[in-house]
Amino acid sequence: MAELDEEEVVKGLMTLHRFCCVKLRFFSSEISSISVEQAIIRWCCGKLLPGEIDKWRLLAAYRVSQGLNVQEVVIRERGYMPFVRTADQSLLQRHLRQDLLTNPEYSSYWYEWSAMVQFAAFYYHQKVFAEALSAIQRAQKIELLLTGQLERHTVAAIKRYHLFGLILRDDGDIAAACSVFTSLLSNCKDVLGSDDAFTMMVAKQSSSLWNRRQHSDRLLEQVRQSRDAKVRVWAPEP
Numbered sequence: 001m002a003e004l005d006e007e008e009v010v011k012g013l014m015t016l017h018r019f020c021c022v023k024l025r026f027f028s029s030e031i032s033s034i035s036v037e038q039a040i041i042r043w044c045c046g047k048l049l050p051g052e053i054d055k056w057r058l059l060a061a062y063r064v065s066q067g068l069n070v071q072e073v074v075i076r077e078r079g080y081m082p083f084v085r086t087a088d089q090s091l092l093q094r095h096l097r098q099d100l101l102t103n104p105e106y107s108s109y110w111y112e113w114s115a116m117v118q119f120a121a122f123y124y125h126q127k128v129f130a131e132a133l134s135a136i137q138r139a140q141k142i143e144l145l146l147t148g149q150l151e152r153h154t155v156a157a158i159k160r161y162h163l164f165g166l167i168l169r170d171d172g173d174i175a176a177a178c179s180v181f182t183s184l185l186s187n188c189k190d191v192l193g194s195d196d197a198f199t200m201m202v203a204k205q206s207s208s209l210w211n212r213r214q215h216s217d218r219l220l221e222q223v224r225q226s227r228d229a230k231v232r233v234w235a236p237e238p
Contacts, residue, residue, distance in 0.1 A: 033067070035083070055108070061087035062111045065118035081126065088119050088135065113142040121163055129171035136164050152187050161187070162202065174213045181206040 013031065016022040021040055025033045036044075048056065064087040068080065091112055116139035123132035139160075143150055151157040165180035185206050188199040 033080075033083070057087075057090040057093075058108055058111055058115075061091045062115045065115035068118050068122045080122070084119055084122055085131075087115070088131070091115060092138075109142055109146055113139050113146075116142070117160060120167065124163060124167055124170070127170075129167055132167045133171050136160075136167055140164075152183075153191055155191065158184070158187055158191060158198075165205075169209060174209065178206075178209055178213050181209055 010031065013022065013024060013034065017024045021037065023035045023037065024031050025035075064080075064083050068084070116135045120132050120135035120139060123129070123135055140150060150161075152161060161180065161184050165177050165184055168180060169177035181202065185199070185202050188196065188202050192199050194200075
């Protein structure tokens with residue numbers, strides 16, 4: 001069967017839009033996003049077998065994740081958050097129903113891994129740190145189970161690890177973030193070199209983070225000492 005060209009696809013989408021089967025959104029006179037009405041979704045799902053539903057949910061989530069490779073301003077204008085959350089939840093439900101297979105050739109889980117990495121970055125830029133942390137941790141779990149280790153010695157892997165550290169930092173887990181940035185800086189020096197711009201940025205962020213932790217530790221110690229002093233002053237005589 002011959003593949004449809006772009007003009008035919010757009011014509012078909014416009015026809016579906018005209019009959020209220022799909023909702024199209026436009027950006028700069030081009031179709032920017034497509035959503036299907038809930039009644040149509042329920043009808044389609046009713047025609048699919050359980051295994052087929054999981055497959056199409058995975059592919060839909062992956063497709064949504066790939067659409068996030070655009071400028072942040074455009075993402076906000078298009079209102080992607082509901083689509084990302086729906087896709088994320090569908091992947092989580094699929095994930096809970098199936099056992100992960102420790103087989104790196106089992107491609108469906110690599111699609112899920114890719115989607116979760118993109119969702120984590122999206123959530124982080126939208127400042128939804130708890131959901132960002134959940135997404136990046138699920139991606140790490142998939143990678144670990146499929147390969148037996150977390151890759152840390154490629155540029156792409158280093159940037160994923162950096163994202164993990166940023167999420168931990170901004171979610172308030174300073175101790176865990178310090179640990180990540182310490183190993184991240186070492187990996188950056190090994191892979192990129194000490195003079196690389198990304199390495200120097202990580203070094204600056206790591207230094208700032210450790211200073212923040214030390215300041216926090218000093219404040220906690222002062223609070224503890226103050227509390228102990230009050231206990232000694234107000235403690236009743238034995």
